[in-house]
Amino acid sequence: MCFVGCTFRDAGNNGLSVTGMDAVLIGCIAYGNKLDGFNYHNKTISSVVYVPNVLEINCIAYNNGSSQSGSDSCNGSTAHDGVQIIRLNGEYYSCYGGVIAEIGGTNDGDPTTKSVNFGVLAHESTGTGTYCASFWASYNTEMYL
C-alpha cells in the first residue's frame, strides 16, 4: 500500500499503524498522536507470519507521545518484529521516546528488525527514559545510519 502526501494526526493511539502489510510512504506527516507517529509490526494469521517491508521517503513526524501517554516509548517512526525499513531523508523530532526506534523480538529465533537510514535527521526526544535517544536500536535489531 502507498500513501503520498498524507497526514496522520491527533489519534489517541498511533498516527499510522501497519501490521503485516508492505507500505510506501512518500512525503507523509504524523503529528499530535498519543503514541507513535508511524508504527510497523508483523501479523500472524493461521501460523503464517506476515512481515512488512517499508519505505519512508521525505516523511516528517513530530510531537507524538507526551508525559500523559503513560510511557516514554512513543516514537516518531518505529519498526518491530523483523520489519525491514528504509528511510530516505525526512525529519523526526519532539517525540516522547526514541525518536526513531527499531525493536526486534526478544525470543531466540525472532527475525532481526533492520533499518537503513539515508539522510535522515532525528532530534529532540522529549522523554526522560534511558532509551529516549534520537536513534534507538533495541533487542534483535540492526540499524544503519
Added chain:
Amino acid sequence: MNGSSVAKYTSWITSSPITFDETTHTQIGIMVKKTSGGIITDNLSQILYYTTGSQETIGNLATKDYVENFNQKKMKCIYPDGFTSRIKPDIYFDGGYYADINTDDYKISGNSEIWVSVDGNDSTGDGTKINPYLTITKALTNSAVTIHIAEGTYSQGTHYNANVSFGGRNFIGHGTVTFENDSSGHSTVTTSSAYFENIIFKHGNTSLNPAFSAACSGSSQ
C-alpha cells in the same frame, strides 16, 4: 551536514559527516551499524566513494567502496548485506540522497474513476466530476478503481462507515481533504493494498485507535 544521517543533540554519533573534495573528487559518507541502544558497537561502514572514472570499485571491500556515474557526481548507495526488503529502490547521492520514484507504480491498476464531493448527492449524482457523489460509502459501491475526492471534511458515520476497508482502490484528494474519524475509537482502515494521495486522516484525541490502521487479511501483503 547536508544529506548525512545524524543524530542531533546526542553524543553517541561519532562518524564523520558527508564530505566532498572538489580537488581530489573524493566523496565520503559513512554509514555505521548500530545494534544496541545508545552505543555504536560496530563501525561497519556502508558507503564510501572515491573515483577517477565511472563505475569503479576501489579500496577496502570491507568498507564497500563504490562509485557510479562519476561525471554526474551521482553515487549509488549500497544496502547492507542481508537487507532483503521487497521494497528496495536504487538510492543515489550527489550532495544529498535521492531515489527515482514514480508514484504511479504503487497505484492500483485500472482506468475507471469517479468523484466524491461534500457538495455532491448520492441520489442524483452519477459520480462524474460535475455531478459527484456525496459519500465515500456510495463511491465504494461503484467498481471504479480511482476515487477522486474534492476538497472538504469527510466524517466517519456520515461520509464513510466505521471500519469499512478501503482496500483495492486509489483515493486521490484534491485541495485540503480530511477524513475525520469519530471519537468512539474507529480508525480508517484497509485490509488489502490501496493508494492514498493528499488526504489528512484525523482523530479526536479521545479515540484509542490509530488515525489509520492497515492490517493484512492473510491473502496479501
